[in-house]
Amino acid sequence: MSYPYQIKSLKEYQEAYKESVENPEAFWGNVAESFTWKKKWDKVLEWNFKEPSIKWFQGGKLNITENCIDRHLETNADTPAIIWEPNNPEDHYRVLTYRELHHKVMQFANVLKNNGVKKGHRVCIYMGMVPELAIAALACARIGAVHSVIFGGFSAQSIADRINDAQATVVVTSDGSFRGNKVVPLKETIDDALMSCPSVKRVIVSTHTRTPVSMIKGRDCWWEDEIKIVETDGNPYCPAEEMDAEDLLFILYTSGSTGKPKGVVHTVAGYLIWTTYTFVNVFQYQPGQVHFCTADIGWITGHSYLLYGPLAAGATTLMFEGVPTYPNASRLWDIVDNYKVNILYTAPTAIRSLMGFGLEPLVGKKLTSLKVLGTVGEPINEEAWNWYNEHIGKNRCPIVDTWWQTETGGVLISNIAGVTPSKPSYATWPLPGVVPALVDETGKELEGNDVSGNLVIKQPWPGILRTTYGDHERMRQTYFSTYDNQYFTGDGCYRDENAMYRITGRVDDVLNVSGHRIGTAEVENAINMHAGVIESAVVGYPHAIKGQGIYAYVMYNGRSNNEPELTRQDILATVTRLIGPIAKPDKIQFVSGLPKTRSGKIMRRILRKIAEGEINNIGDTSTLLDPLIVEEIKHNRL
Incomplete structure (x- = not known):
């Protein structure tokens, strides 16, 4: 698979950036041509930040799973789509090719249909990092259901709040999950949560840890049993539902400055195009490479750069159930060597934690397959950046320090691996389509370089959130009311003498x-x-x-x-x-x-x-x- 929109040089970046800002409709219309549509769009972009109302590719019809799976079947059916590494290195790993993933997604899509799920219904997914989590999310997208993945570490009360806000009708979970030397009782937690969730009619339970669970008659069913029913029918085929470009793809709950979590809404076309475009460019992904994002799918990083972005690019994405320090602090480096990982994308917290073990865990580890390193979630401090560069990248792998948020859908500010310059602890320059500005407390824009202020974005990019579920006014208040006609990130920022951006931390609660x-x-x-x-x-x-x-x-x-x-x-x-x-x-x-x-x-x-x-x-x-x-x-x- 080739990527006609992949930026290969500094000059190409400068040209792409200029066009994306001056003529976003032509620029993104051109990028969108590389994707599979059931019907082309009528209008690329219509927006205002007052209401706010943001619409990309209006009139366009597509399904994200056709872009993530079906279109790769003709030439790459046997390419590994997902490699799964279990929590315990002694257990057997799994590889799902694009053909196998296609089959399993259609199977489970039919399971959802058999259990009453229709287009527009909300499905809550509460699972550990197992392939079934990816399959469940993609199956929802296949039939036009809206998925809401909840991180496997949240409590029953937090789950109930999210299920009730989304009014989910079906929950997909596992008996339990493994995390280091712990077994997390997922089904038990769901049972506690559902005592106050009247909207939920069905719970589909996947077997993983063999933890004893209580199954409620009429409500709970086993994943494996439901798959058998579909197989008995003899036709696992499930057509991809035709979705409008602006139809809901998923809700992901994130903490705000008030107590109630808010459901960030992403829609089908803009999110697909933004995650794929940023994945291919930031990491300079080449066909055949193995991409290892260590994030949990319960967070936006897992959605965008473990699941949707890599699969839409036809990549091989590695999914890890465990933690970087189990059974010892060599675990990530063993995974890199075992699977010949080319791109490693992780959090500064993980890097600092592994630094604390010294260099002993790196003894005998080759790490020669690595081509690109990435960091996400917070600004990386210079000491951790240098350690990562020297001991993991061996001073030969560019490090992309990516800044973005749940609400942005994908990376907004980052160097492009080996193409644009990097600077330790700086996210550096905005990606094409992103127009950042720094403002003071009054909203006055701070011109020039060597200035600090609050970071705002002046025009929409395809991956921007569209609303907060069930409460559009909350979205307006949170992101668009602080500064007139601008998206407020909630982050403070410094712009240096070379117009490189360094995030300095949250300026809200x-x-x-x-x-x-x-x-x-x-x-x-x-x-x-x-x-x-x-x-x-x-x-x-x-x-x-x-x-x-x-x-x-x-x-x-x-x-x-x-x-x-x-x-x-x-x-x-x-x-x-x-x-x-x-x-x-x-x-x-x-x-x-x-x-x-x-x-x-x-x-x-x-x-x-x-x-x-x-x-x-x-x-x-x-x-x-x-x-x-x-x-x-x-x-x-x-």
Whole structure:
């Protein structure tokens, strides 16, 4: 498969960028010609950021699975589509060719149909990193159902919130999943969640860990049994549903600055074209290469650069069930050598964690197949960048430092591997179609270079979110109301003398922990549910491994006989039960009060400074109701 839109030189990048900004309709219309359509579009782009209303390829008809699978069958049917590496290296790996993937997706699409799923229905998928997760998502897309994948580490309460928001009618899950030396009881968690989810009519359960589960008559069925029914019918063929370019493809829930997760909506055509275009260009993917994205499909990175982007490009994508340190810290390097991985795309958190084991795990590892390295989820610090470059890339593999978000669908700012320059800790330049700007607090654009401000994007790209599910006004408020006629990313940014962009972190009440966004309000709400807690405030602070850690200041009523450490453990258990272990605070400081203005607003700016250790740089506290509380908090800082 060739990619006529692949950028091969700095000059080509400059030309593509110029055309994409000056004439986006011609540029993206030309790129879209490389994809399979049932009917061509009438209009490439219509948009305004006021409502906001964004429509790409209006009138176009297509199905994303025909682009991800069917169109590769003529010439690449026997090419591996998905290589699956299990959690335990002693267990058998699996390879699904494009032909096998096609067969399995159609089979499961028919299973969904047999269980009442129709075009437009929402299907919740809660599974570990197994091929069945990819098959289930693609099967939904095949029949026009909207999938909502929920990360396998979320709690029953978090799952229930998401299922109820989407009004999902079917849940696809497994008996359990393996993660390092743990077995995660997925079906049991789903059972707990569904006690408050009246919309769910069917639960399809895949066998994986052989964990005993309770199967509810009339609601629950086994994946394997349902497949047998389809096979008995003798015709697993399932035609690809004709979808409008702007039909919903999936909902993915992400934390915001309020407690309620918001369902980011991506649509069929724009998302397909953006993920494929960015995958092929950023990583300079060549046919036959093995691409290893370590992200879980429960996050947007897994959707875009493990599943849809690589498959639409006809690539071989490697899916790993386990964690980088199990059974030892050599695991990723063994996978790279065993499968001759060419592209490795992972998070700075993973790199920093592996750095901590020293060079011993790298002894005897060749890593000669690697051509491109990538990082995602947060800015990579220079020390980790240099270690990755020297010890993994052997100073011969370009590193792409990609900046993007759940809402953007795919990479917005990044160097292009070996084509445009890189700079440690910088995302560098925008990709074609992306028009970034820096603005001050008032929204005034900061011209020129060597400036810092809030990062906004001035015009739409094909992968931009279209709405927040069931609540369009929330989308407008969150992304388009802060600055007039611009998409606000929520990130601070610096532009250097060469117009390269460096993301400096969130400027709203959202934390970036191990590359995953967690809203402070969500964590505070969970802490406040604990019986003894009066009030709490959560901020981020620099963390050596995670990038950002969670620091919680908690007012406790003191009526408990527990030791502070036991109370901390109780609070951590509450957060784990309500959100999941990913949101557990790293530090909990008990306080007698919180710094508040006379109007009752918590001054998180002060708490952030204390958490960061900048106790001599607190700023003005004269507007506080009780300035002395700041001294007490400083004195007892953890």
